[in-house]
Amino acid sequence: MRPKQVAFGLGVLVLVVLPFVLSDFRTVQLATVGAYFIAILGLDVLTGHSGQISLGHGAFMAVGGYTTAILMANHGVRDLVTIPIAAAVAGGIGLVAGVPALRLSGLYLALATFGIAVVLPTILKKFDHFTGGSTGITLFGKPTQTGHGVGVWGLTNNQWLYVLTWTIGCALFLFAWWLLDSRFGRSLRAVRDSELAAAASGVNRAKYKVLAFGVSAAFAGVAGALFAINVAYTSPDTFPITLSLYLLVGAVVGFFGSIWGAALGALLIQFLPDIVGLIPHVDPKQGGPTTFFFGLVLVVLMLALPLVLRVASRVANRGYLGAR
């Protein structure tokens, strides 16, 4: 067996064991981590492999989340069924967003996508008859909720959410792994590295860049749908601007856009604020986590990561940038 297959097997093993050793509260937290994990996988496809930066992936998660919420609450569609629909809707919007993105790159693309994340809460509040406005949509106790109250297969509700999220997470990881290993993934990296040489080799730059946006947004849509199912609620504040920022941070911390670091990035998004929150605030009158230390930890991570990865890649004698 190759090292990557071993790593994947170990990862699945850990995921299976965790709910047996962790509390119900931690289990449902890890379900949320699973949703972040899926969104980061999508961002890995887009930013890590196709080289397009998105600071607006929280918005694609919101599209997925609201698709699920509206279908569950207003149209009597069962939660599981809404997940592929959320992927399709977010993916479709991603494809559309990918077309103007062709004209932008680097920082300009980052700012443009950030604009989407900034505008989205306002749009959600504006169409309140559809989205529930600021109040949002509650899904708790809806008949379309799988196993609500009674649980599924003898699992508690939280365990069920964990199983659901991580089953989809593992499936999507395998899908991303296969996709990025195929001609499709190679073409994305080719366009990222040299548009000239890619064109001369027969790779259609526009097609692959737009498809990367679509695939990536579809992942985010699934993540948003699972997020909504996990918390049984969506509102504009469920998908704040900071979510988009954290997702990109998670993708970068996760080995610079490699899917093999997605779990690390997802754990960071969920738990770093908690860990940093243990450090007492400089001003004891203020509550809440200290954003100062949160920022500090990120800066240190960014500085330390390239070094760690360079050493690791020298050990493995393989490049890490653009690694699968």
Add this chain to the structure above:
Amino acid sequence: MALLSVRDVTRRFGGIVAIDDVSLDVQPGQIVGLIGPNGAGKTTLFNVITRLYRPDSGRLDFEGKSLLRTPPHRIVRRGIARTFQNVELFRTMTVLDNVLVGAHSRTRPFRGGAARGHVQEVLDYVGIAGVAHRPVAGLPFGTLKRVELARALVAEPKLLLLDEPAGGLNHEEVSELGAFIRKLREDFDLTVLLVEHHMGLVMGIAERIHVLDFGRKIAEGSPDEVQRNPAVIEAYLGADASAA
């Protein structure tokens, strides 16, 4: 019928006429040289043929059909592959992956692995099979040129455009390269159009040579004819008598 036919092609950049009313034919199976002093428009012509630049006027036919409605990424499927002057590789990828991208137009979506057999043969042929799994970043320049050549070959082109293949090579390597390009033509059933500054190489292998100067074609003929052509001597010797 000519494999490639360039007719009255002009390309301007702002006020500069990079290619001025150039016509040339490349016959099937030939090795054709394209020479000229720096800035003569040789690479620009390559970029026009591969559709990276749109000509302002003129015609461009390949196998009797126009290239002008073919988008850049479909040129290779029409049968034209190229290398670049300063090596244009996918720098984060391995040698193998670089070459596999070259087979893009010969594989179906999601079945990139289907070309691996052929790619392996070409890696062996070009002599880089030993570094197949190394990232291209950090490999010597000569090796990178081979990677680029392998990437062009796996596309199974009819016409191969080589932009300064001798650039960066030492004297001995250049003479090997000449023999290698000839062998390539036989083994891959190619027609070759090459831009080259190394006169020894061009004169040694090309059957036909076209000379550009300041965007205009000033001469064409066999190596002997071109070397005796007064306009060519003027263009090369003009100010600097050591250039020829």
